Amino acid sequence: xxxxxxxxxxxxxxxxxxxxxxxxxxxxxxxxxxxxxxxxxxxxxxxxxxxxxxxxxxxxxxxxxxxxxxxxxxxxxxxxxxxxxxxxxxxxxxxxxxxxxxxxxxxxxxxxxxxxxxxxxxxxxxxxxxxxxxxxxxxxxxxxxxxxxxxxxxxxxxxxxxxxxxxxxxxxxxxxxxxxxxxxxxxxxxxxxxxxxxxxxxxxxxxxxxxxxxxxxxxxxxxxxxxxxxxxxxxxxxxxxxxxxxxxxxxxxxxxxxxxxxxxxxxxxxxxxxxxxxxxxxxxxxxxxxxxxxxxxxxxxxxxx
Amino acid sequence: xxxxxxxxxxxxxxxxxxxxxxxxxxxxxxxxxxxxxxxxxxxxxxxxxxxxxxxxxxxxxxxxxxxxxxxxxxxxxxxxxxxxxxxxxxxxxxxxxxxxxxxxxxxxxxxxxxxxxxxxxxxxxxxxxxxxxxxxxxxxxxxxxxxxxxxxxxxxxxxxxxxxxxxxxxxxxxxxxxxxxxxxxxxxxxxxxxxxxxxxxxxxxxxxxxxxxxxxxxxxxxxxxxxxxxxxxxxxxxxxxxxxxxxxxxxxxxxxxxxxxxxxxxxxxxxxxxxxxxxxxxxxxxxxxxxxxxxxxxxxxxxxxxxxxxxxxxxxxxxxxxxxxxxxxxxxxxxxxxxxxxxxxxxxxxxxxxxxxxxxxxxxxxxxxxxxxxxxxxxxxxxxxxxxxxxxxxxxxxxxxxxxxxxx
Numbered sequence: 055x056x057x058x059x060x061x062x063x064x065x066x067x068x069x070x071x072x073x074x075x076x077x078x079x080x081x082x083x084x085x086x087x088x089x090x091x092x093x094x095x096x097x098x099x100x101x102x103x104x105x106x107x108x109x110x111x112x113x114x115x116x117x118x119x120x121x122x123x124x125x126x127x128x129x130x131x132x133x134x135x136x137x138x139x140x141x142x143x144x145x146x147x148x149x150x151x152x153x154x155x156x157x158x159x160x161x162x163x164x165x166x167x168x169x170x171x172x173x174x175x176x177x178x179x180x181x182x183x184x185x186x187x188x189x190x191x192x193x194x195x196x197x198x199x200x201x202x203x204x205x206x207x208x209x210x211x212x213x214x215x216x217x218x219x220x221x222x223x224x225x226x227x228x229x230x231x232x233x234x235x236x237x238x239x240x241x242x243x244x245x246x247x248x249x250x251x252x253x254x255x256x257x258x259x260x261x262x263x264x265x266x267x268x269x270x271x272x273x274x275x276x277x278x279x280x281x282x283x284x285x286x287x288x289x290x291x292x293x294x295x296x297x298x299x300x301x302x303x304x305x306x307x308x309x310x311x312x313x314x315x316x317x318x319x320x321x322x323x324x325x326x327x328x329x330x331x332x333x334x335x336x337x338x339x340x341x342x343x344x345x346x347x348x349x350x351x352x353x354x355x356x357x358x359x
Numbered sequence: 360x361x362x363x364x365x366x367x368x369x370x371x372x373x374x375x376x377x378x379x380x381x382x383x384x385x386x387x388x389x390x391x392x393x394x395x396x397x398x399x400x401x402x403x404x405x406x407x408x409x410x411x412x413x414x415x416x417x418x419x420x421x422x423x424x425x426x427x428x429x430x431x432x433x434x435x436x437x438x439x440x441x442x443x444x445x446x447x448x449x450x451x452x453x454x455x456x457x458x459x460x461x462x463x464x465x466x467x468x469x470x471x472x473x474x475x476x477x478x479x480x481x482x483x484x485x486x487x488x489x490x491x492x493x494x495x496x497x498x499x500x501x502x503x504x505x506x507x508x509x510x511x512x513x514x515x516x517x518x519x520x521x522x523x524x525x526x527x528x529x530x531x532x533x534x535x536x537x538x539x540x541x542x543x544x545x546x547x548x549x550x551x552x553x554x555x556x557x558x559x560x561x562x563x564x565x566x567x568x569x570x571x572x573x574x575x576x577x578x579x580x581x582x583x584x585x586x587x588x589x590x591x592x593x594x595x596x597x598x599x600x601x602x603x604x605x606x607x608x609x610x611x612x613x614x615x616x617x618x619x620x621x622x623x624x625x626x627x628x629x630x631x632x633x634x635x636x637x638x639x640x641x642x643x644x645x646x647x648x649x650x651x652x653x654x655x656x657x658x659x660x661x662x663x664x665x666x667x668x669x670x671x672x673x674x675x676x677x678x679x680x681x682x683x684x685x686x687x688x689x690x691x692x693x694x695x696x697x698x699x700x701x702x703x704x705x706x707x708x709x710x711x712x713x714x715x716x717x718x719x720x721x722x723x724x725x726x727x728x729x730x731x732x733x734x735x736x737x738x739x740x741x742x743x744x745x746x747x748x749x750x751x752x753x754x755x756x757x758x759x760x761x762x763x764x765x766x767x
Contacts, residue, residue: 201626327583
């Protein structure tokens with residue numbers, strides 16, 4: 055029983071990480087109906103951005119104290135992720151905004167490969183995994199039989215806090231209302247004075263910032279990063295977004311925690327072990343999609359002209 | 360119109376990036392010709408090993424050491440009338456990429472032999488392709504026994520591929536050697552096993568487990584991780600419940616290092632032991648901790664008098680990468696191919712593809728004293744050198760703990 059509880063805790067940590075990335079998928083899809091496959095790579099770039107900040111920008115005195123280095127690395131990672139996402143939006147997606155939907159989709163795959171290869175080629179020693187500093191308290195939080203590393207606790211807390219903040223921002227703020235309006239009907243929103251370019255850019259910025267945060271948290275939890283990490287985790291995040299209903303913030307977060315739990319529990323208690331955890335994730339996804347094609351919290355797809 | 364050009368430009372840029380990164384350069388010997396007669400042209404020694412990806416540290420050492428042997432042969436005019444060159448193909452530790460690399464080398468008539476691969480799983484796809492063209496293959500690093508002695512290597516050994524040789528010993532000795540050390544020398548009786556599901560890790564762990572049981576130890580848990588997993592919290596929680604005294608990992612350092620670190624994070628303070636796949640400095644960099652153990656093939660390169668010439672020559676070349684666990688083996692493998700080629704061609708011989716059979720035969724009979732000790736092959740293509748060493752992480756570096764032959 056205590057092992058099961060521990061496995062559930064492990065799953066929740068994974069879920070938190072996936073949630074931060076899934077939010078980016080779901081927001082971009084909500085606004086421009088694009089599955090941004092390069093989003094996993096934004097997460098990876100964010101992790102390398104914060105690692106670069108740590109390696110080359112921070113003086114030794116700051117490196118020694120995570121209280122100082124964590125926010126600075128966070129800043130570095132988020133800035134790098136956001137800048138890359140802005141460049142991507144401006145030069146790859148904006149020109150294709152009125153193109154058939156397949157064109158930006160293929161472009162997204164292309165960018166994903168290009169970003170991976172760019173990091174592999176230009177980041178020193180990135181051909182193999184790189185060590186990432188812990189930048190958070192060592193040790194574990196012990197709750198009865200469960201013990202979770204503090205860096206894992208941080209993932210859970212940050213992912214929940216940020217998704218709640220995001221939900222509030224979208225529901226309450228003026229820009230949030232503009233985002234919702236654009237998602238519902240871009241043409242009418244434009245007539246009402248919403249600048250779609252600004253809304254779309256903001257969406258990419260928010261998604262990338264969350265992915266950048268996730269990159270740092272992943273690095274600090276796993277303590278190493280490699281260029282494949284975005285692809286791997288991106289697949290889970292994308293699946294989580296679809297499971298929860300693409301376009302829904304709440305759906306993405308809940309979907310992510312379900313995926314994290316299924317991955318851990320399926321990997322440990324089902325035949326085949328962790329090598330088959332993908333199988334259980336997709337079995338759950340297919341089952342949900344059979345009965346609720348729009349996902350758990352998604353709205354049924356409207357036919358668009 | 361503009362939309363189209365932007366779109367195609369994006370695609371073209373993407374494709375170019377990919378192409379630019381996967382291009383493999385052919386590197387010729389740096390001492391081009393010198394005073395030797397190279398009138399008959401250039402012959403190529405192929406290398407198939409990971410040059411990028413997680414295992415590139417080992418693969419680069421293999422490439423550089425082969426290059427070193429070829430450079431030396433060019434200086435000494437070992438092969439009369441020909442200049443030798445190295446053609447390195449990146450297999451990315453991926454069997455499918457290895458097959459492409461092998462096909463590419465196999466179509467080149469100037470290729471005399473191939474050094475590689477690093478991974479046993481990649482060797483499985485490379486072997487048949489090179490066999491078809493009768494290209495001799497000498498691996499510096501494959502340790503899975505079935506590659507030479509076939510599927511039933513323990514009960515009914517049968518030579519798998521006549522063109523395949525290796526200069527390192529095999530996992531049916533390495534696994535038990537590790538088991539003896541862990542159970543007898545280190546006194547660990549309750550052992551958990553984690554494997555990565557690949558040819559090498561599975562084979563090694565199976566041999567290890569059998570010996571542990573024979574020695575009175577107990578395998579308290581046996582788990583698998585996916586080849587690309589990075590978060591091992593799940594398996595660690597599972598094995599932790601079985602209270603193991605040590606963990607044996609059948610796999611390689613890109614996962615072994617982080618796994619060791621996460622063991623510690625999960626407050627499971629037991630040593631992790633692995634095979635030659637985790638014996639690299641990168642294992643420690645990625646999280647390997649003091650007390651962790653690894654077996655590797657051969658005696659420690661630095662301690663061998665026979666390896667001193669190799670180590671000095673390697674350092675003199677100032678390669679940007681260390682020779683790693685297999686550098687000395689790769690050097691010996693290259694020398695085996697080069698020396699056998701010289702014997703096959705003799706003084707005035709011309710290379711042609713018909714000579715490949717004779718070359719395979721010559722490698723089979725090759726016997727010399729190399730950097731790793733005596734280099735010779737038995738009837739299956741296995742090395743006659745069965746020395747193994749246990750290393751332990753001590754003060755953040757690998758240190759040899761015990762060298763010997765598996766006693767049986």
